[in-house]
Amino acid sequence: MNGYDSKTLASPTLLYLEDLVVGQRFTSGIIEVEKDRMVSFAAEFDPQPFHLSDDLAKGTLFLGLAASGWHTGALTMRLLVDGGLPFAGGLVGANAEIQWPRPTRPGDVLHVDTEILDITASKSHPERGSVTVRCETRNQRNEAVQILKIRLIVPRRPA
Amino acid sequence: MNGYDSKTLASPTLLYLEDLVVGQRFTSGIIEVEKDRMVSFAAEFDPQPFHLSDDLAKGTLFLGLAASGWHTGALTMRLLVDGGLPFAGGLVGANAEIQWPRPTRPGDVLHVDTEILDITASKSHPERGSVTVRCETRNQRNEAVQILKIRLIVPRRPA
Numbered sequence: 001m002n003g004y005d006s007k008t009l010a011s012p013t014l015l016y017l018e019d020l021v022v023g024q025r026f027t028s029g030i031i032e033v034e035k036d037r038m039v040s041f042a043a044e045f046d047p048q049p050f051h052l053s054d055d056l057a058k059g060t061l062f063l064g065l066a067a068s069g070w071h072t073g074a075l076t077m078r079l080l081v082d083g084g085l086p087f088a089g090g091l092v093g094a095n096a097e098i099q100w101p102r103p104t105r106p107g108d109v110l111h112v113d114t115e116i117l118d119i120t121a122s123k124s125h126p127e128r129g130s131v132t133v134r135c136e137t138r139n140q141r142n143e144a145v146q147i148l149k150i151r152l153i154v155p156r157r158p159a
Numbered sequence: 160m161n162g163y164d165s166k167t168l169a170s171p172t173l174l175y176l177e178d179l180v181v182g183q184r185f186t187s188g189i190i191e192v193e194k195d196r197m198v199s200f201a202a203e204f205d206p207q208p209f210h211l212s213d214d215l216a217k218g219t220l221f222l223g224l225a226a227s228g229w230h231t232g233a234l235t236m237r238l239l240v241d242g243g244l245p246f247a248g249g250l251v252g253a254n255a256e257i258q259w260p261r262p263t264r265p266g267d268v269l270h271v272d273t274e275i276l277d278i279t280a281s282k283s284h285p286e287r288g289s290v291t292v293r294c295e296t297r298n299q300r301n302e303a304v305q306i307l308k309i310r311l312i313v314p315r316r317p318a
Contacts, residue, residue, distance in 0.1 A: 045233035047240055048249045061251065061312075069252065070236050074204035074229040081206055090207045092220065093228065099254040153220075 014088040016157035017129045020119055028084025028112040031075055035106035041071045066103030072146045076137045079112045089155040096150040109140040128155045173247040175316035176288045179278055187243025187271040190234055194265035200230045225262030231305045235296045238271045248314040255309040268299040287314045
């Protein structure tokens with residue numbers, strides 16, 4: 001079932017709202033995208049020719065087998081949860097913007113570079129705030145395969 | 160591996176750019192979200208307490224087990240590919256905006272309502288255009304669990 005084990009970072013200290021500053025950067029561990037899992041993910045969730053086999057993908061605009069964008073998104077989440085973005089309270093997003101500038105290919109080794117874009121204290125919930133981050137998922141050539149801008153809820157450190 | 164079989168629509172006629180108009184609506188088939196698959200998806204891609212077990216989820220802001228947003232996104236894609244959005248050339252998005260207004264829960268039965276928001280002919284590629292759609296993924300109470308706005312490339316009918 002679990003086709004991946006991301007190489008996690010040494011268990012990082014969890015960060016609260018007051019530990020964060022705009023411009024702060026984080027780098028995740030890495031994960032290799034296995035071809036068999038790429039295809040089985042697509043068979044379950046995104047069964048289109050360019051995600052299912054080399055032969056079917058050849059004549060398409062992808063010019064070869066490409067991961068479903070939802071697979072790239074899910075792998076990005078795994079990298080973030082495994083220490084790539086060590087926010088206290090976990091990673092819960094209410095809304096996001098996402099771009100897939102190029103396909104993820106079989107055998108790609110992905111990591112995620114994250115930068116904090118904005119921090120806003122909550123007026124109605126003084127115990128927390130919202131933090132907007134930009135997460136660039138990059139392959140082994142450091143090319144971006146996904147750019148995710150997402151707003152997360154982050155708690156203040158308990159008194 | 161494949162925990163779902165969406166109840167697909169009768170195989171729909173594929174639509175080309177000239178078949179589409181702003182305001183046109185589409186409704187997908189349905190898919191039931193199985194609890195075991197919800198948990199195994201989270202174990203692989205989004206291993207956070209509120210996605211992994213009833214007990215772990217109780218004390219969190221989700222107040223109970225909730226699907227990873229990426230699982231909701233992947234299921235939405237399956238419903239769209241299975242006839243929910245029958246565009247010629249397949250469903251390929253370069254960028255998207257996504258909201259998760261409420262969680263997907265075990266046993267939810269999802270469908271996707273889509274509306275065409277914008278159609279733009281390509282100047283550089285006369286054989287195609289881009290179509291922006293709003294896809295609302297709704298549960299059995301017709302509550303939106305995901306709102307996806309995505310721009311897709313759609314070909315013109317071959318001469």
